[in-house]
Amino acid sequence: MGIDQIAKRRIDTLFSLAREFYPKDKILSKRYVSLARKIAMRHRLSLGSKSFCKKCNTIFIPGTTLKVRVSPSKTAVLYTCNICKTAAKFPYSKEKRAKKGKKA
Numbered sequence: 001m002g003i004d005q006i007a008k009r010r011i012d013t014l015f016s017l018a019r020e021f022y023p024k025d026k027i028l029s030k031r032y033v034s035l036a037r038k039i040a041m042r043h044r045l046s047l048g049s050k051s052f053c054k055k056c057n058t059i060f061i062p063g064t065t066l067k068v069r070v071s072p073s074k075t076a077v078l079y080t081c082n083i084c085k086t087a088a089k090f091p092y093s094k095e096k097r098a099k100k101g102k103k104a
């Protein structure tokens with residue numbers, strides 16, 4: 001097993017721990033996310049930004065720490081952190097176009 005696979009496995013474990021501990025201990029949960037991010041950085045792995053808040057390291061739990069809305073211009077999906085109110089924008093026009101192309 002490669003070292004990157006070990007890193008990936010550790011990141012997965014840390015994320016599930018962060019999710020599990022969020023209701024009990026928010027500080028510990030944030031610590032797990034920051035550890036996962038450090039491991040990802042060292043091994044140059046991409047974590048995406050849909051599973052945690054980049055600003056405050058809070059794990060995203062839909063309905064609890066995460067609010068998902070369509071942007072007012074309707075060209076993107078907004079992932080808003082309920083803790084620090086930071087919004088991440090994910091444009092979906094590209095995906096939409098790809099789907100349309102498949103149907104036609």
Ligand SMILES: [Zn+2]
Pocket residue numbers: 053054055056057058081082083084085086
């Ligand atoms: Zn946040």
